[in-house]
Amino acid sequence: MADQYSVRALSYDQLTSAERELSDAFPMGRQVDLRTGVPEDDRVAEGGQWGPGRTVRAAVIVALLQGANTAQSGAIACLRLAGGRISGRLNLAGAQIAHVLWFEDCWFEEGVDLSGASTQSIVIVASRVPGLEAGLTRVEGRIDLRRSRLESGSASPLHRKVTALSLINAHVSGAVNLNGAGIAAPEEWAVSAGGLVAEGGVYCQGGFVAHGELRFMEAQLPGGLHMRGALLKRPGQRGVALVLDNAVASTLDFSDRFTANGIVRLWGARVSDNVTFEGAVLNGPRDGQGPSLTASRMQSADFDFALARSPSGAVDLRGAQVSHLHDSRHSWPDVVELDGFVYGSIQRDEAGERREAVRQRDSVAHRVAWIRRSPGYSPQPYEQLASWYRKAGHDDDARRVLLAKQRHRRQTLHPAARVWGHLLDATVGYGYRPWLAGIWLLALTLLGTLSFGSHSPNPVKQGESAPFQPLVYTLDLLIPIGGPGQRTAWYWSNDSLQWLAYLLTAFGWVLATAVIAGVTRTLQKS
Structure with a gap:
């Protein structure tokens, strides 16, 4: 064995018992277990105190993986x-590794560098590692870091930031498993x-x-990102917890x-199935100055x-597109950005049961209040909501939404336009309530018939x-164009009734103008 083995200047005889x-x-693929079986002595957190009998130099591991002791026939x-x-430091940067690496309950004195390497599966389970650099690495298998503790070590030459786990532009044919891991x-x-x-x-x-x-910016994850029950806490000064741009x-x-104690950012993320x-x-963020979720231009089925x-x-959903939206009474904060948000349907979760939101009581009022959480005025959220109601066969609700849109828009106009808007609203509901004109x-x-009929x-x-004829005379005043001619054939010596006639004529013109403007508005996209 001694004449076949060397690690740089080390001979087989110079290896420690654990290294031998x-x-x-290694050639037979057998596991070497240096644990004592005593829980107190095997705690990985105390691995810095383990003596020479449990210590393996990183250089020996590198030598083995680079062919210092070849596999035996019939063994892997x-x-x-x-x-x-x-x-x-376990430095395997750029190496071509044909063997699986498997570490369990191990304590690494320094970080692991696999940047640019080509390797089989990498398994570091329930271990402590001060930084793992795997940028540009190609892994024909999986990266398994279950229950391990990774900490940021010294700065990588490729990055200004200190990173606990770097997988920049890495390609993994299997999964990246961080279940139960802690990364600091x-x-x-x-x-x-x-x-x-x-x-x-x-x-x-x-x-x-x-x-x-x-x-995870521009990451490609055909198998998805699964973070059920994960805890992201104490983010950096910018307050960002997770980035999937x-x-x-x-x-x-x-x-x-x-749980995310920081901003979750999904700018432009494209998800073929669901985001839940x-x-x-x-x-x-901890300072309360930023959004909880920003998902502008995100695309998702659910x-x-x-x-x-x-x-x-x-919550920022500007420009996002989803086929199905599910929400609940806990979903929305005081500020929700909805300009450009497009959805095919909405389901609401109440008491553990989901149903189409159009079937729920006060659905329109709730949804309009949802839109009003957006700062400023934008017509698109109202039009999107009205379109959804129409597709669901609720045309009356769609008109209520569009009426709410006009009322919101009115607040952005100059005073004269706001007065005209109030008039349109009161007389014909901006054209969405034409029956109001009939009531007026x-x-x-x-009023005219009773007043004029007594004199x-x-x-x-x-x-x-x-x-x-009091009735005919009143209708003649209220109808601006045409009529039976009663208003031009009679006049009043009573000043009050004459002024009433003038007011009814003015009301007639205003009502006719409002009806025409309202109907025109419903036929055009304002």
């Missing part, structure tokens, strides 16, 4: 180590995975906790008490936003006027 055991086991070499302390970089990037391709998806469940920002995924699962926040808690409680910060006409006709007017030309 690992070297002998694999580096499997449990309960060991790895001293020195409180003021920096806990995970930097921009451009990551993880065909089997990314899993951050089962007690996953991150101190710092998680970045322009990511492409099959699903984004932030359900089951997922069912039962999630979005606390927003968007489930039935949160456990209302977000502490604003009936009330004014009744006798004077004829303009004696003996040439048709008999005076």
Whole structure:
């Protein structure tokens, strides 16, 4: 064995007992277990105190993976180590690794560098690692970091930020498994995975906790991102907890008490199936100055936003497109950006039961109040909501929404236009309540008929006027064009009745103008 083995200047005889055991086991793929079996002695957090009997130099591991001890015939070499302390930096940058790496309950003195490497599966389970650099790495298998603790170490030469786990532009044919892991970089990037391709998806469940920002910008995740019950806390100074800008995924699962103490950012994310926040808690930044969720231009089939409680910060859905929206009474904060938000249907969650929101009591009032949470005025959210009501066969509700739109718009106009708007609203409901004109006409006709019927007017030309009819005379005043000619044949010596005649004529013109303007508005897109 000694004449076949060397690690740089080290011979087999210079290896420690633990290193020799690992070297002998490697060709056969056997696991070397250095654990004592005593829980107090095997705690990974105390791995810095493990002595030489449990210590393996990183250089020995590198040598084995680079062919220092070749596999035996009929066996598959694999580096499997449990309960060991790895001293020195495990530097495999750019290496071509044909074997699986498997570490369990291990304590790494320094970080692991796999940047630019091509390797089989990487398994570091229930271990402590001060930083894992795997940018540009190609993994034919999976990356498994279950229950491990990763901490930001020294700055990577490729990044100014200190990152606990870097997967920038890495390609993983399997899954990235972070279930139960803890990643700490409180003021920096806990995970930097921009451009990551993880065909089997990314899993951050089962007690996953991150101190710092998680970045998956432009990542491609055919297997989805699964963060059920994950906790993202103490983000950096910018207050961003999770970034998925322009990511492409099959699903984004932030359900089951997922908690983010910082901004969740999904700008331009494209999700083929569903984005779910069912039962999630979005606390927003610690200083309360930023949004809880910003998902502008996001695209998704289903968007489930039935949160456990209302977000502490604003929700930005500008330009987002979803086929189905699910919400609840806890979904929306005081500020919701909805300009350009397009959806095919809305379902509301009440008492654990979901149903179409159009069937719920006070649906229109609730949805209009939802739109009014947007700062400023924009017609698109109202038109989108009205379109949804029409598609559901609720035309009356659609008209109520469009009427609310005009009332909101009126608040943005100059005073004269606001006065005209109030007049349109009172007379014909901006054209969406034309029956109001009939009520006004009936009330004014009744007023005129009763008032004029108790007095006798004077004829303009004696003996040439048709008999005076109070009802006909009143209608003649209220109808601006045409008529039977009664208003021109009679006049009043009573000043009060003459002024009433003038007012009814003016009301007639105003009512006719309002009807024409209102009907025109309903035929045009204002």
